[in-house]
Every structure is written in structure tokens, then in C-alpha cells.
Amino acid sequence: MEMFSIASGSSGNCICAGNDDTHVMIDAGISGKKIEAGMNTYDLTTRDMAGILVTHEHIDHVAGLGVIMRRYGLPVYSTEGTIKAILKDGRIGKVDESLFHPINADETFDIGSLAVKPIHISHDAADPVAYIIKDKNHGKKVGVITDLGKFDDYIVSNIMDLSAVLLEANHDVNMLEVGPYPYQLKRRILSDYGHLSNNLSGQLLGKILNDHMEHVFLGHLSAENNYGRLALDTVRDEVTDGDNPYKGKDFNITVASRHEVSERVVLGA
Numbered sequence: 001m002e003m004f005s006i007a008s009g010s011s012g013n014c015i016c017a018g019n020d021d022t023h024v025m026i027d028a029g030i031s032g033k034k035i036e037a038g039m040n041t042y043d044l045t046t047r048d049m050a051g052i053l054v055t056h057e058h059i060d061h062v063a064g065l066g067v068i069m070r071r072y073g074l075p076v077y078s079t080e081g082t083i084k085a086i087l088k089d090g091r092i093g094k095v096d097e098s099l100f101h102p103i104n105a106d107e108t109f110d111i112g113s114l115a116v117k118p119i120h121i122s123h124d125a126a127d128p129v130a131y132i133i134k135d136k137n138h139g140k141k142v143g144v145i146t147d148l149g150k151f152d153d154y155i156v157s158n159i160m161d162l163s164a165v166l167l168e169a170n171h172d173v174n175m176l177e178v179g180p181y182p183y184q185l186k187r188r189i190l191s192d193y194g195h196l197s198n199n200l201s202g203q204l205l206g207k208i209l210n211d212h213m214e215h216v217f218l219g220h221l222s223a224e225n226n227y228g229r230l231a232l233d234t235v236r237d238e239v240t241d242g243d244n245p246y247k248g249k250d251f252n253i254t255v256a257s258r259h260e261v262s263e264r265v266v267l268g269a
Helices: 032-040 065-072 080-089 153-158 173-178 183-190 198-208 228-241
Strands: 002-007 014-018 023-026 076-079 100-103 109-111 114-120 129-135 141-145 164-168 215-219 253-255
Touching: 002 032, 002 164, 002 215, 014 032, 014 141, 032 065, 076 080, 080 100, 114 153, 153 198, 164 198, 173 183, 198 228, 215 228, 228 253
Parallel strands: 076 100, 141 164, 164 215, 215 253
Antiparallel strands: 002 014, 014 023, 109 114, 114 129, 129 141
């Protein structure tokens, strides 16, 4: 099982995960050209993807979706609410609607040798989900957990046994509060339907760390209200100070860039 980020941030998101048999793309929030170049970094192509998992309809997650659907005819998996919102919005252009495959949160489905479980998340979108992806050959699981304003026991229980995760650490609360964003946008980001702060990300991570966690990507960082070193230090401090047996430096934690392809994490390597 492997995982890498092509882009992660408010300007666009695209993640790849898979095994020797099957790869999937999670979100297509950047241009098709950038997605293809990112895939090529690790000797993959967009055409190699067995499908696209869409978390929700916001443009930083679907900006390149229409181009990829028209060019490659890849199947797209998302909730009924998200599919309707994408088509109603119209920003992805005219596409073959038969490529959309509705899925339901909490119902696992298979794509090749991968088992995919969508889970509900709290965000200001039609019917958003995060994804847990399991290698059916070897049992390893990875998660892409972003765009959630809060976490609860439901979230924690679903992501307790991951071997790698891309976890949102969107903003530093102080930077956001004193920054240039309009008041209403600040309230949205800080709400239960917004985005996880660095502190909340670290608190969630402390609840899901386990002895077989091999890598943590911090993702979806705000360009205006965060920076990588601050996110990394805050998350590590929250883990160290939290009610868990670990310290922040016990694990490989890196920041997924908005503009550069991350390292490829190969589980068990």
C-alpha cells in the first residue's frame, strides 16, 4: 500500500493511494495537467487510476474533475448529495453523467483490490465524506481526513487502526483571528462546519495514533493563516501533551505542500 499527495491546501487538493494492483485518486482540485505531472513523479499516469473518490463539491476539490472525466472517462465515486451539487454548480462543464457512481457513508465498496469506506464529516457542503482505503491483499489502511470543523467519537472510532493518514491542520487560530479575512469567513472556518485548527488536528491525532502508524501527512494548510513549521510543532506538542502513550516525535509527521508533490510513503517498506 502506498500514498502520496500531489497537492493539499485551500488552492487545490489531489491525493493518490493504492497498491500493486489498484490506484485511486482522492479529489481532483487542481488542473489535469498538474495531476498528470504529479502522477508521473512516481511512474504513474492519470489513466492508471481505477477511479476518483470525491470528498465534496467545493472547487478546491473538483477544479480538474471535468477535464479528467472528459479526457479519460474515469469512474467517479461520491455521495448522491455531492454529485447533485457538482452537476448543479456547473463549474466542471459538460460531462458524461453515467461516470458518476453514488456511494453512501458507512458502506464499504470495492475498487479492484481496494476496499473503500466513506465516513461522514462535519463541513459546509452538501454531503461531505472522508475516505478510508484498505489494501485487501495485505490489510493496511490509509485515510484522507480533511475539511471537517470538528471531530467526535464517530470519527475517532473509524480511524483508529490506520497505517498512514493525511490529516487536516488548516490554520493557527491566532493567525486567523488577527488576519485579514472578513469576519464572517473567520466564523465559518472556526465553526463546527469549517476546518480543523492545528491544535484540534494534534488532539485528534493523539487519539488515533497506534504502534503500526507509519506516516502522518498534515494537509489542507491555509496559505494565509498557517505555515508548515508552526503546524508541525503545534501538532507534535498536542500529541506529547495529550492523554496518550506517545510523544510527537515518535512518528514520521510531514507537511503536504500546496504546490509540490510529497514523498511517496510505501507502507511496510
